[in-house]
Amino acid sequence: MFYWLMKRVLAGPLLRGMFRPWVRGMENIPTEGAAILASNHLAVIDSFVLPLILSRKIRFIGKAEYFTGTGIKGRLTSGFMRGVGTIPVDRGGGKASEGALRTGLAVLEAGDLFGIYPEGTRSPDGRLYRGKTGVARLALESGAPVIPVAMIGTDVAQPIGTVMPKPMRIGIVVGAPLDFSRYKGMENDRFILRSVTDEIMYALMSLSGQEYVDIYAATAKARIAAGHTPDEVAPVDVGPTAPGGRPVPSVQVPVPAEDEGETPVG
Numbered sequence: 001m002f003y004w005l006m007k008r009v010l011a012g013p014l015l016r017g018m019f020r021p022w023v024r025g026m027e028n029i030p031t032e033g034a035a036i037l038a039s040n041h042l043a044v045i046d047s048f049v050l051p052l053i054l055s056r057k058i059r060f061i062g063k064a065e066y067f068t069g070t071g072i073k074g075r076l077t078s079g080f081m082r083g084v085g086t087i088p089v090d091r092g093g094g095k096a097s098e099g100a101l102r103t104g105l106a107v108l109e110a111g112d113l114f115g116i117y118p119e120g121t122r123s124p125d126g127r128l129y130r131g132k133t134g135v136a137r138l139a140l141e142s143g144a145p146v147i148p149v150a151m152i153g154t155d156v157a158q159p160i161g162t163v164m165p166k167p168m169r170i171g172i173v174v175g176a177p178l179d180f181s182r183y184k185g186m187e188n189d190r191f192i193l194r195s196v197t198d199e200i201m202y203a204l205m206s207l208s209g210q211e212y213v214d215i216y217a218a219t220a221k222a223r224i225a226a227g228h229t230p231d232e233v234a235p236v237d238v239g240p241t242a243p244g245g246r247p248v249p250s251v252q253v254p255v256p257a258e259d260e261g262e263t264p265v266g
Contacts, residue, residue, distance in 0.1 A: 037147050120216065
C-alpha cells in the first residue's frame with residue numbers, strides 16, 4: 001500500500017514533474033511474471049526514477065546503512081526504504097550478501113520484478129564498471145529473464161555528493177530480455193557466472209553509450225579516494241574495452257528526440 005501511495009500521490013507526481021522522463025523500450029517489460037531488471041547505477045535517484053515508468057511494483061536491494069540510521073533523518077530514510085520494499089544488503093559480502101540474494105530469489109519465485117545494480121555501487125565518474133556475478137546467480141537459479149536498463153543523465157541531475165537533485169530531463173532505455181536458460185543448473189560454475197555477467201554488462205554498455213572500465217566500481221572509488229584521478233583509475237595503455245573481451249560497440253549516450261514526450265506511467 002505504501003509503495004503505491006508514494007508512487008501515485010506523495011513522491012511520484014513531484015519526481016515526474018522534476019525529471020519528465022523519456023523512455024524507450026517499454027515493450028520489453030513483461031506485464032506479468034518474474035523478471036530481473038539489471039540497471040547501470042549513476043545516482044541515488046535511480047531507485048526512485050525507474051519505478052516511475054513501471055505499471056508493476058519493483059523491489060530493489062539497498063545498502064544496509066539505509067536501514068540503520070539514527071535520529072529523525074535516519075528513521076525517515078529507514079521507514080521509506082522499508083515502505084517501498086527495498087531489501088537491505090550488507091555490502092561486506094559473505095553470509096549477509098548471500099541472504100539478500102536469497103530474498104531476491106524469493107521475489108522472483110513469487111513472479112515479481114526484481115531490480116539490481118550489477119556494478120554493486122554507484123559509478124564514481126559516469127563510466128560503466130565491471131559487474132558482480134550476483135545478478136548471474138539470480139538469473140540461473142530463478143530462470144527469470146534479465147532485462148538490461150540504462151539510466152541516462154541521472155548523474156548530471158544528482159552528481160555524487162549532492163543531496164538534492166536539480167530539475168532536468170532524464171532518460172531510461174530498456175533493452176530486449178536476455179535469456180540464460182541454456183546455462184540452467186550451472187549456477188555454481190564461476191566461469192559461467194562471469195560470462196553471463198559480462199553479457200549483461202555488454203548490453204548495458206550498448207544501451208547507455210558509457211565507456212567501460214574492467215575493474216569494480218568499489219575499487220575505483222577507493223583509488224579515487226586515495227588521490228588518483230578518474231583517468232588514472234582505468235588500466236593503462238589498453239585503449240577502449242568491453243566486457244568479456246568483446247568488440248567495443250560503436251554507440252553514443254542516447255538523447256531524446258525533439259518530439260519524444262514523457263512516457264505515461266501506471
